[in-house]
Amino acid sequence: MAMAKAVAGLIYENLRYANGLPVESVIADTCIGGTAEAIKSAEKFALEGVGLTITVSPCWCYGTETMDMDALIPKAVWGLNGTERPGAVYLAAVLAGYNQKGLPAFGIYGHEVQDSSDASIPPDVRDKIIRFARSGLAVAHMRGKSYLSVGGVSMGIAGSIIDQAFFESYLGMRVQTIDMSEFIRRIDKEIYDKDEYVRALAWVKKVCKEGRDYNSPRLRRRKAQKEHDWETVIKMAIIMRDLMAGNPNLNSIGYGEEALGHNAIAAGFQGQRQWTDHLPNGDFMEAILNSSFDWNGIRQPYIVATENDALNGASMLISHLISGRAQVFADVRTYWSPDSVKRVTGYKLQDKAEGGIIHLINSGSACLDGTGRQTLHGQPVMKPYWELTPADEDECLRATSWYPARLEYFRGGGYSSGFTTRGGMPVTMSRMNLIKGLGPVMQIAEGYTVNLPLKIHNILTDRTDPTWPTTWFVPMLTDNGPFRDVYSVMNDWGANHAVLSYGHIGHDLITVAAMLRIPVSMHNVAGERIFRPDIWSAFGAMEPQGADFRACANFGPLYGRY
Numbered sequence: 001m002a003m004a005k006a007v008a009g010l011i012y013e014n015l016r017y018a019n020g021l022p023v024e025s026v027i028a029d030t031c032i033g034g035t036a037e038a039i040k041s042a043e044k045f046a047l048e049g050v051g052l053t054i055t056v057s058p059c060w061c062y063g064t065e066t067m068d069m070d071a072l073i074p075k076a077v078w079g080l081n082g083t084e085r086p087g088a089v090y091l092a093a094v095l096a097g098y099n100q101k102g103l104p105a106f107g108i109y110g111h112e113v114q115d116s117s118d119a120s121i122p123p124d125v126r127d128k129i130i131r132f133a134r135s136g137l138a139v140a141h142m143r144g145k146s147y148l149s150v151g152g153v154s155m156g157i158a159g160s161i162i163d164q165a166f167f168e169s170y171l172g173m174r175v176q177t178i179d180m181s182e183f184i185r186r187i188d189k190e191i192y193d194k195d196e197y198v199r200a201l202a203w204v205k206k207v208c209k210e211g212r213d214y215n216s217p218r219l220r221r222r223k224a225q226k227e228h229d230w231e232t233v234i235k236m237a238i239i240m241r242d243l244m245a246g247n248p249n250l251n252s253i254g255y256g257e258e259a260l261g262h263n264a265i266a267a268g269f270q271g272q273r274q275w276t277d278h279l280p281n282g283d284f285m286e287a288i289l290n291s292s293f294d295w296n297g298i299r300q301p302y303i304v305a306t307e308n309d310a311l312n313g314a315s316m317l318i319s320h321l322i323s324g325r326a327q328v329f330a331d332v333r334t335y336w337s338p339d340s341v342k343r344v345t346g347y348k349l350q351d352k353a354e355g356g357i358i359h360l361i362n363s364g365s366a367c368l369d370g371t372g373r374q375t376l377h378g379q380p381v382m383k384p385y386w387e388l389t390p391a392d393e394d395e396c397l398r399a400t401s402w403y404p405a406r407l408e409y410f411r412g413g414g415y416s417s418g419f420t421t422r423g424g425m426p427v428t429m430s431r432m433n434l435i436k437g438l439g440p441v442m443q444i445a446e447g448y449t450v451n452l453p454l455k456i457h458n459i460l461t462d463r464t465d466p467t468w469p470t471t472w473f474v475p476m477l478t479d480n481g482p483f484r485d486v487y488s489v490m491n492d493w494g495a496n497h498a499v500l501s502y503g504h505i506g507h508d509l510i511t512v513a514a515m516l517r518i519p520v521s522m523h524n525v526a527g528e529r530i531f532r533p534d535i536w537s538a539f540g541a542m543e544p545q546g547a548d549f550r551a552c553a554n555f556g557p558l559y560g561r562y
Helices: 002-014 035-048 087-101 124-143 164-173 183-187 194-207 222-245 246-254 254-260 283-290 310-323 338-345 352-357 392-397 454-462 486-492 508-516 534-541 544-555
Strands: 053-057 075-079 107-108 146-150 174-180 264-269 304-307 328-336 357-361 374-376 379-381 402-405 415-420 428-436 440-451 472-473 496-501 519-523
Touching: 002 124, 002 440, 053 087, 053 124, 075 087, 075 124, 087 107, 087 183, 087 534, 107 124, 124 310, 124 338, 124 508, 146 222, 164 174, 164 310, 164 440, 174 496, 183 222, 194 222, 194 246, 194 283, 222 264, 222 352, 246 254, 264 310, 283 304, 304 310, 310 428, 310 496, 357 374, 357 486, 374 392, 392 415, 415 440, 428 472, 428 508, 440 508, 454 519, 472 486, 508 544, 534 544
Parallel strands: 053 075, 075 107, 146 174, 146 264, 264 304, 440 519
Antiparallel strands: 328 357, 328 496, 357 472, 374 379, 402 415, 428 440, 428 496, 440 472
């Protein structure tokens, strides 16, 4: 019981939910010595809404009588490494039981022997408990929630062909689908909070600086059209949020059903081209919702995928739930080799960029946190939203320009955010892909953002679109496989989109993927940082990546039926 209370205290002090609140633990009323107590504990956990379990013991217990038998929640076991009491013996025995019954569990076995009087949690045990809990909470939080698909397939992008079975079987989520015309209905019938709209419009006029209009003079929209575009895109942002999370204020104007929302923790907006050929684009809506602030102040980011790329949306969601931070949605646009940069600009790439760079850019949908203008100890950072200050918000807004949409792309107008991400940030690029006959696989590339001299940056971005956010990314190399050089990372990336999250969180993504039974097809995470269920080694301890594929195939998706 003392071990259980120590673990609960560790989790409370070190972990927060994505909404910023400290993580709560529920402890069984009694120690579990047999089946009767195990069942009572399971009943209590179910009533309390427990989403994952950690079993702790310094001593011997009857493994198959005491184990957590719920197949749908992640589980871990910490057996004390101490010769006076056989906690490690219990650990080995109960893991054997889990493996035999096909219930993957994470084993936590301290590296050093502890004395029976030592009540501390060793550092290596602490790390595994926190990693398991952080990843397991992401899995638990998705269960029962929704992905809101607004519109259909955007421009033939495979990620926006929504595979509902994937969400149901692997993430435990349902998919809600609506047509983009719902936005028109709510705009025309004024189904939004008008007071909030007035406040949002005033905020935008005050802090969102408009950038240069790159359209040719004959195409440029008149001032009145641009003002109307601003009004429309602000309403779109409010409406998308209401569609996802609901808004009780809509009750007061007679729209009780609309007030409920769709219980969505992620969404996607098709936009191109049926919407954007006629109406202002979704760039402002997506960028501001994905950010950690808006006219209502600092708040938890929403997850909204450009072009309704639901697979990128799922990747954004998982990284957000792990980190609590806003996520950058981007095209994996171009690999610039040192020779190509030299040929085009005359500049020789240096330092981390000397082996080449990957240009991440999309049409203005990236979160404003991605500017890298938030700082911690003088370094650029993307903070969890609960650590943001008004000064951080101001710096992100000052670093962002809102450019009138390029009408060759967006005939209906709108505004695209434009900024350049500051270099020097540790980041993780990730992506979920669906492969026929295999199912979902995850790709992970840890690396850094880098700076380029302004003149060189301008030459390169002008070849694409200077009105969109740009991040120059360099993955860390391992001298083998897809990470032998920067080109190979780009060449092996499985789709045109990726997610960029602050920090090197690849190890947590790997743990979440194992919990969901999603194999990781490529990563550059060091082996000692990887934490998967104990049974994964039975599928090939000498070849961990192949073992990952075999274990995931053997157990199938966490929620079945795929």
